Amino acid sequence: MRAALVCVGMGTAAAGATPVDPLPSWNEGDAKTAILQFVSRVTAQGGRDFVPQDERIAVFDNDGTLWSEQPYYFQLAFALDRLGKIAAEKPELARTEPFKTALSGDRAAMAKLDQHDLLKIVAATHAGMSVAQFEREVRDWIGTARHAPSGRRYAEMVFQPMLELLVYLRSKDFKTYIVSGGGIDFMRPWTQAVYGIPPEQVIGSSVKTRFVSDPDGVRLEKLPEIDFIDDGPGKPVGIQRHIGRRPIFAAGNSDGDLQMLQWTTAGRPATFAMIVHHTDAGREWAYDRKSSVGRLDKALDLAPVQGWTLVDMKKDWAVVYPSPQASRNLVVPDEERKQ
Amino acid sequence: MRAALVCVGMGTAAAGATPVDPLPSWNEGDAKTAILQFVSRVTAQGGRDFVPQDERIAVFDNDGTLWSEQPYYFQLAFALDRLGKIAAEKPELARTEPFKTALSGDRAAMAKLDQHDLLKIVAATHAGMSVAQFEREVRDWIGTARHAPSGRRYAEMVFQPMLELLVYLRSKDFKTYIVSGGGIDFMRPWTQAVYGIPPEQVIGSSVKTRFVSDPDGVRLEKLPEIDFIDDGPGKPVGIQRHIGRRPIFAAGNSDGDLQMLQWTTAGRPATFAMIVHHTDAGREWAYDRKSSVGRLDKALDLAPVQGWTLVDMKKDWAVVYPSPQASRNLVVPDEERKQ
Numbered sequence A, B: 001m002r003a004a005l006v007c008v009g010m011g012t013a014a015a016g017a018t019p020v021d022p023l024p025s026w027n028e029g030d031a032k033t034a035i036l037q038f039v040s041r042v043t044a045q046g047g048r049d050f051v052p053q054d055e056r057i058a059v060f061d062n063d064g065t066l067w068s069e070q071p072y073y074f075q076l077a078f079a080l081d082r083l084g085k086i087a088a089e090k091p092e093l094a095r096t097e098p099f100k101t102a103l104s105g106d107r108a109a110m111a112k113l114d115q116h117d118l119l120k121i122v123a124a125t126h127a128g129m130s131v132a133q134f135e136r137e138v139r140d141w142i143g144t145a146r147h148a149p150s151g152r153r154y155a156e157m158v159f160q161p162m163l164e165l166l167v168y169l170r171s172k173d174f175k176t177y178i179v180s181g182g183g184i185d186f187m188r189p190w191t192q193a194v195y196g197i198p199p200e201q202v203i204g205s206s207v208k209t210r211f212v213s214d215p216d217g218v219r220l221e222k223l224p225e226i227d228f229i230d231d232g233p234g235k236p237v238g239i240q241r242h243i244g245r246r247p248i249f250a251a252g253n254s255d256g257d258l259q260m261l262q263w264t265t266a267g268r269p270a271t272f273a274m275i276v277h278h279t280d281a282g283r284e285w286a287y288d289r290k291s292s293v294g295r296l297d298k299a300l301d302l303a304p305v306q307g308w309t310l311v312d313m314k315k316d317w318a319v320v321y322p323s324p325q326a327s328r329n330l331v332v333p334d335e336e337r338k339q
Helices: A030-043 A074-089 A091-095 A099-104 A107-111 A115-126 A131-144 A160-171 A184-195 A234-242 A255-265 A298-306 B030-043 B074-089 B091-095 B099-103 B115-126 B131-144 B160-171 B184-195 B234-242 B255-265 B298-306
Strands: A057-060 A175-183 A202-214 A217-228 A249-252 A272-277 A309-312 B057-060 B175-183 B202-214 B217-228 B249-252 B272-277 B309-312
Touching (some): A030 A160, A030 A272, A057 A160, A074 A091, A074 A131, A099 A107, A099 A115, A115 A175, A115 A202, A115 A217, A131 A184, A131 A217, A160 A175, A160 A249, A175 A184, A175 A234, A184 A202, A202 A234, A202 B255, A217 B234, A217 B255, A234 A255, A234 B217, A249 A255, A255 A272, A255 A298, A255 B202, A255 B217, A272 A298, B030 B160, B030 B272, B074 B099, B074 B115, B074 B131, B091 B099, B099 B115, B115 B175, B115 B202, B115 B217, B131 B184, B131 B217, B160 B175, B160 B249, B175 B184, B184 B202, B202 B234, B234 B255, B249 B255, B255 B272, B272 B298, B298 B309
Parallel strands (some): A057 A175, A057 A249, A175 A202, A272 A309, B057 B175, B057 B249, B175 B202, B249 B272, B272 B309
16 A cells, blocks of 8 residues: 555666656746755755755645645545534534534635634544544545545545655655644545555644543544644644654645745755645636635745745646546555555 | 664674574563564564554653663753753742752652653743754753763663664664653654654653744744643553554553553554563662652553563663763764754
């Protein structure tokens, strides 16, 4: 299951042969050049900007950076599936916000729910579940649920150019992390299979859990209380908490990533920050300053001032999603999910 | 700096030669045999209990398991050095607990301060400092301060048999983690040099931090508020938060490790849990049920019932601390601390 993507874009070539392009889904242009030049600078032995392997930390936002996030965060779709069942048993829930909006079916209103609302919904719908139960539920959902507007499975809506970038950085001994406002327990069951990122390299928002030991055995139980919101200024805090080192590479797409990019680029002299700018209404979506999901406003203004690389999805990406054939490998097959 | 210890106890041998003992500081006996047999079981390709490499998670308590903890937690000595300075400026602090006891000089009373008290002291003495300042202070202290009763530097009071065990497990593709009630930011600056464990594999108690961006730049600032106590039932919670996988190997020495051992051994069929029993008043200390530091009572009763391996320090360890020569490599030299 872990090898699903390592065949993509490895940049090694036999001696004398033309070097293989490690980023084949990236069009030639400033963004691709900047990535390749940065990696070359920090990995050149003896070079002024050389960074030892164990300090090559790369952090990636998830929603809108590694996969799509429209018309609303995919985790909301997951939570809604469960909320419907819960609300049938607890009608009072359906009368209070943000649950009322979440259950309204009004997509415009639902798209305005932010990460905090999402966490409240997740907390309310999963309190009392064990972490193991929750994990099973997420695995089942990611393997079967489909994104209503497109009919694709959610794991087929990851960005092929970003998958190549992850593999390329790892081939250069970077350690790749996810740093997302989304729920840590929502991502971990599938990030290894889909992105090649193991659970211990996933940082996200969380609810509190407690250890329970009773005649049924021992388990970790999710509580209806938010523990940590890994968004905006929470991202550098989450990075310090989990990694304890400052990244040298950061990728985001919204103002929620601004502080992560600041924190990264205020470190060593040689750092890299990039913003995925959603400019492609044909193949994906086009949105920035006025979007309620993934709003990109302040960070869009700061990018040129700070020297952050703006990736123009329409111009810089030759393809957006993996081919249907490659996608079949992106979701964990049932037989592998049983262990 | 990272290679300091990798020369210790590697169990590889040239074809035909006598295999090198990977645990030379462990006397032959049940404990050593149990460790070697467990590792052999879970790493035997095709065996019934084989565990894939990325699931070979080993967790180690720190105080009393990887280094000594008497007459009181070493982090308390660190905090006291700073508390003295703070109390001179804020005399009201010296009149309230646990600060009053901490400043009393009464070792018996000080030894009764628990991890919660310790965290309060750390929180009070380091509020407003940046994480980077704190890290510098810890590095300076660990490189220079000496344990009053023995005159040794603290990093010379790590257990040689446990260093060998860490190296041995890593040579078998285990990922080694620290899971300690001590402060995460207190351990991270030196665990790589001393134990070969990088900052991202250190789990500990923490105070809250916040991201600050002002004309002085960006920084993470420590707040006078406890965020997480990684002790007792907090240990499985911390493990889930940071790793997201259940360990297959756990080592502790006190009742504060009980739930971590339970959580580990309630997982797969093949797991290993060990308790370092401090039985050696000559070379280290002898204490268990009645000690205020590192009390071992309930877990001592549970060990035989649960099949946990009890390590008798006096009987099972040929040496306790590294030789003075080896110890010189255990503390980060000044020139390496500057980067």
